Each structure stands twice: as C-alpha cells, then as structure tokens.
Amino acid sequence: MDETVDRQWVGDLVRATIEEDLAGGVDVTTTATVDPDQVSVAELVARADGVVAGLEIAELVLRQVAAPDELEIEHAVRDGAAVRAGDLLLSARGKTRQLLTAERTTLNLLCHLSGVATLTRRWVEAVEGTGAVVRDTRKTMPLLRSLEKYAVRCGGGKNHRMALSDAALIKDNHVVAAGGVAEAFRLVRKAFPDISIEVEVDSIEDALIAVESGAELILLDNMDVPLLREAVEKVAGRARLEASGGLTLEQARAVAETGVDFLAVGALTHSAPVLDIGLDLREV
Template identity: 55%
Template sequence: MSGGSAFHLPPPSDLSRELQQAGLDVGEVVDHVVRGLQEDLPHGTVDATSQATIAADARATGVFAAREAGVVAGLGVAALVFALVGGDAVEVTDRVPDGTRVAAGDVVLRVSGPTRSLLTAERTALNFASHLSGVATATAAWVDALEGTRARVLDTRKTLPGFRALQKYAVRCGGGVNHRFGLSDKAMVKDNHVIAAGGVVPAFEAVRAAYPDLPVEVEVTDLDQLRALLEAGCTEILLDNMSPATMTEAVAITAGRASLEASGGLTLERAREVALTGVDFISVGALTHSVKVFDLGLDLDETGA
C-alpha cells in the first residue's frame, strides 16, 4: 500500500488455486488477512512512518529468510498479504513450497515492489508465516520421533479461535494428521458424556442410534471399558492417560478390532515410548495451543525508483 487505504481484492488467481488445492477456503483466508492488516491500518489509516520517511516512488527487494531450522508453512498466506497490500506492483518470487524443511539462513521467499507497500505488509505477512511455520515445525518433530513405528501424530481442537483451518493446514505441512475439524463431522465421547449417559457403552450406542452414519470415537480410562466397547462394536477408541504398559496391554486386547489413539499428558520426550506400544495415533494439543513461533525475518534492500 503506497499511500492509499483500500486493499487490492480479489486475490490473484494463482494464489486462489493454491489455497483451494491446500484444502483452505479462499474467502476465509482473505478475511483473516484483511483483519490482520486492519489491526495495523484501522479505519483506512496509513503506515505513518513509511509515509513520512520513504519516497512514494522508492522501490525495494527483500527476502524472507529462516533464522533457524524447521518446516515452513503459510508462505502462500504471506504472499497473499503482499498481493492485497500492493496489488500488481508487488512481485513475490523464489517462494519454497509449504512443507519444505529448511536450515537457518535459507531464503524461503523473495519480494519486490514499492518500499512503502513492502513495509506496510511486512509484519502481517511475518505473523502468519512465523506462526504457521511454528506449527509445522512442532509437528515435524513429533513425526521424526515416531519414525519407524505405526503411530501417526494427530492434532486436536485446541486451536486459536478462528484459526483452526490454517493451523490444521500447518499440521499437514509438518506431516501430521488432522483429527475432526468440529463437533459435527465426528462424534467424540469423552468423560462428561460417559457420566451423562451412564457408561461408555450406553454413550456409544446413543450416538450410533442418533447418527448412524457419523464416525464415533470413545474415550476410555481403563481396560474394562475397552473390552466393553470392543464387544459393542466400537472401532475407534481413545486411551486416556494410560501408562505405556497399560497401552501395550490395550493393543493386545484390541488385536486390530479398533484403531487406538493415545492422549493425555504426552510429551515429545515420551513420544517414541508411547508409539512402541503399538497404538495407531498419538494426539497432541500442544501442536496448536502452545506452539513456539518459527523465527523468520524479512530484510529489504532499497533499490531506488
């Protein structure tokens, strides 16, 4: 944005196709980006510092570079930020694909255009890319820890409000698997539902009767509950806060009749120990609810008019 206050909409067609292919809703992502920009530019304001210090015809090029090793995600969203601020006057090149493993110092994106536009877009672009790359990097660490086992890492619904689709996309970029997106695409019977229904089997059967075509997973806290659910025909079971020894026994009892998910108090240090019990999935809320941002930086080189 080189002095005006309107964002350039709609987004470029190539970015729209890319977001759609990534399983994201283009309109929702644009709304996220616009809200992010409006935090810096409320009510049609401008970047006062850039307006005062940078000539209107000044141009610059710059690079997004990784300042640590990890997995990048959200670079397409960052490109969208620059497109909405600068329109055709801003060009993004040399962008590495989301999901790429990078080393410290690697250039992940290059941007050229009016200097005012680049600096106006910089923080919002970095906020998206740094956060989503943090999610992808955290997920990849779990994927690496589980390598050679049958277990796969799952995300949860413990996401930032309004950012679930983007955070779950970043989990996929890191090699993880998405759990249910919301409360209606899969039933998840947990302890409070069990109490309300009078037991794990009554709760399972109530969901199956009400929504016969809906996948249903039930949380258990002991092996008796597991046996009862297997007898009732439940094929997705969550093992809540069980020790590795108990999980190993649960895998033996189940004998392939249901998929088993380990959850509760899991850490990266314990990941492989849990995976070696034979469970199918390990769910990790920390992938999204307490992730450390990935250190990305943008350095501009003024090139003149």
C-alpha cells in the same frame, strides 16, 4: 495451500488482520520516513532451522497491501520444505511503503504456521518406523483452525476432525451425562447412524466395553506406557487405538512402540513456538 483450505475465508482473514494493524488509519512511521515512489525488495529469510508453512498466506498479505501491478513475488521454497537458518524463502519487489506496512502481519502468520509445521515434523520423526500416526486435535487458536491444521499436514502429521459435526468423540463428560460408555455409544449411533464414532476411555475396562459396544476407534486418555501396552494386547486389533493426554516429545517413541495406531497431540497447535523468520529489505 491445498483444497481443504477455503481460499475465500483466508482472503477475509487476511483483510481483517491488515485492518487490525492499520486500525482505520495509516502506517504513520512508514509514511513519514519512506518516499512514496521508493522501490525495494523484501526478502523473507529463515533465522532458524525448521519447516515452512504459510508462504501462500504471506503472499496474500503482501498482495492485499500492494497495488496489483506494483508487486513481483518469487518463491524460493514451497510449504513443507525443511529449511536452514539463512535460507531465502520468498522475495517480493514493490513499493517500499507497502512492503513495510505488510511486514508484521506477514510474519505473524508465517512464523506461527511454520512453528506448527516444525513441531509436527519433530513428532513425526520421533515415531518414524513404528507405524503410529501423529494427529492434531481441536486445541487450536479461534478462527485459525483451518490454517493450523494445514500447517500440521505440511509438517507430515495428519488431521483429526475439523469440527464437531465431522465425527463423534464421546468424552468423559458425555459418558457421565449418558450414564455409561455403552449407553453413550448407543445414543450416538442411534442419532447419527452413519457418523464415525471415537470413544475416550481412561481404563482398560471401559476400553473393552467400548469395543463390545461396536466402537472402531478408542482414545486412551492419560495412560502410561505399560497401560497402553496392556490396552493394545487386550483390544487385540478389534479397534484402532489412539493415545492422548500428557504426551511429550521425549516419550513419543515409547508410546508409539506400544502398538497404538495414533498419537493425538494438542501441543502441535496450542503450544508450538514460532519459527523465527525475518523480513530483510534491500534497495534496488
């Protein structure tokens, strides 16, 4: 994890997920079948090709369940690494009961975050060389935004705003409420003179109104490739442009080649399939 992720918050999240799994009790199956003194090595192994994200989170889960002096962890790779099926990611030596109790929570977080990183890498590779940047959105799982956006960065993507207070994004409903693109922009600029403002439009006409109002970043919503190309030509560098809405991986390069600066892809976080990772236990 980097400095943008609040480690105290992550620690609280890890504790909550473990408590959810134990529900105030014990792991009855593990307690019944495993001797309390048994020691094993748990290996986190990729079952499919992809990009890893969340290994430090996995370590935090393991350390939360295990006694501090009864656990040894070795990282075979780091977050952001491209891995192949069969690759060892991390190994942990400790009491077997603790390793098994932590297994599902560890994999839930690691597989999900690695899935986000893997999908992001595919989008980044699809637009490589065009100059366009792949960005995420706020379409994240509740309370997991910080980690999911971290996973996007592990995959080579960039982050859009983290929270509603970071920057203004004037969307269609704001335009309706304010009475037009220009008026919505004027009101936001008056209320927050120093904030970055992005304006969402669904027509070339509104894009030009946004530019004339002073917008430096315009989100082109649900425009096909010819319309995106026209928008790029008519805005003519006076503002940065972001394509969004209905984008697919198959059309990503064609969209990027229109000359837009960004592709905003909600699917990076709301539709990423997990990366299959398993925990293999071996005795020592």
